[in-house]
Amino acid sequence: MSYPAKEIRIQLPHIDLAARVYGPEDGVPVLALHGWLDNAMSFELLAPKLPGLRIVALDMAGHGFSGRRAPGAGYQLWDFATDALLATQELGWSKFSILGHSLGGIVGVLVAAAVPERIERLALIDGLVPDTGEAAQSPKKLGEALLAQIDVHTKKKTVYSSEAQAVQARVRGFMPVSELAAQLLVSRGLSPVGGGYCWNTDVRLTLPSPLRLTIKHAQAFVQALQCPVSLVLAEQGLLVNVPEFMAFMDTLDKQNMVIHRVLGGHHLHLDDEQGAQAVAECFAEFLAAR
Structure with a gap:
């Protein structure tokens, strides 16, 4: 039986989040979190291929149809983590x-890693830990971030003359995607403005991070995971061909982690139906297990 996707809004104390919901109401609860500068449409091809799940795909703060953070607030990893926990609390998911x-x-x-008692399983697509930075670089990086925040009002968004032009720009972006993937992301990520269209993501999402985790921090978070983990690494993605990341993987105790290396780029789950099916085959039984 197919279940049409529906739109909901989740009101948190500090921000209003939009979400796209897939699957039966009594399905296994799964919170879906998209990538940087993407939106909930990231899971449009994959979610229908994961039966028995109640997938709530958030537009993370500053993305898609969700609210933007208040002036002076930021978009650090722990801010998104807080949003995720508050959203599931509002959904009634223990x-x-x-x-x-x-x-x-x-x-x-x-x-x-931080609240292991809340998480049943982790299904990860080409993402595990953030770019790290060692302590000696922290003062310089903080300085760059502070100056960028001061000058954020000078950042101008690109205005596209048509939606089609925006789609082509996304196809050729920093992380290239297929035309289908770009069309899906544009459908939720573009807003009309004077003279055309622009991405509706908060410009502050493009500012440099004021503080990065060290490698030891990253190792500690992964080693603190208590739930089963299924990690898809895209063969043409961001991680497999980075020697530092693969060296990092070699330092981990991967007792609770199953790693799948799958043909495709960083957005393999969204680029085409074949990529979505390949990822679904890695996750369907894993996520549906009770």
Whole structure:
């Protein structure tokens, strides 16, 4: 039986979040978290291929149809982690699984490590830990971030003359995607403005991070995971071909982690139906287990 996706809003004490919901009301609860500068449509091809789940795909703060943070607030990893926990509390979920892509996977790891009693399972797509930085670099990085925040009002968004132009720009973006993936993301991520269209993401999402976790921090979070983990690494994605990341993986005790290496790019679950099916085959039984 198919279940049409529906739209909901989740009012948190500090921000209003939008979400796209898939699956039966009595399905296994799964919170889906998308990647940086994406939105809930990231799971549009994958979610229908995961039967028996109640998937709530958030537009994370500052993305898609969700609210923007108040002036002076930021978009750090722990801010997204707080949003995730508050959202599931509003949904009435005492325990749940997380399906995360890229940034969403990183946030999922932080949440699962910090409050392991709340998380049943982690299904991660090309995302595990953030870019790290060692302590000696912290003063310089903080300085760069502070100056960028002061100058944020000078950042201008690109205005596209048509939705089609925005789609092509997304296809060729920093993390290239297929035309289908770009169309899906544009459908939730573009707003009309004077003279055309622009991405509705908060410009503050593009500011540099004021503080990065060290490698030891990253190792500690992964080693603190108590739930089963299923990690899809895209063969043409962001992680497999980064020697530092693969070296990091070699330092981990992966007793509770199953790793799948799957053909495709960083957005393999969204680029086409074949990629979505390949990811679904890694996650369907894993996430549906009670």
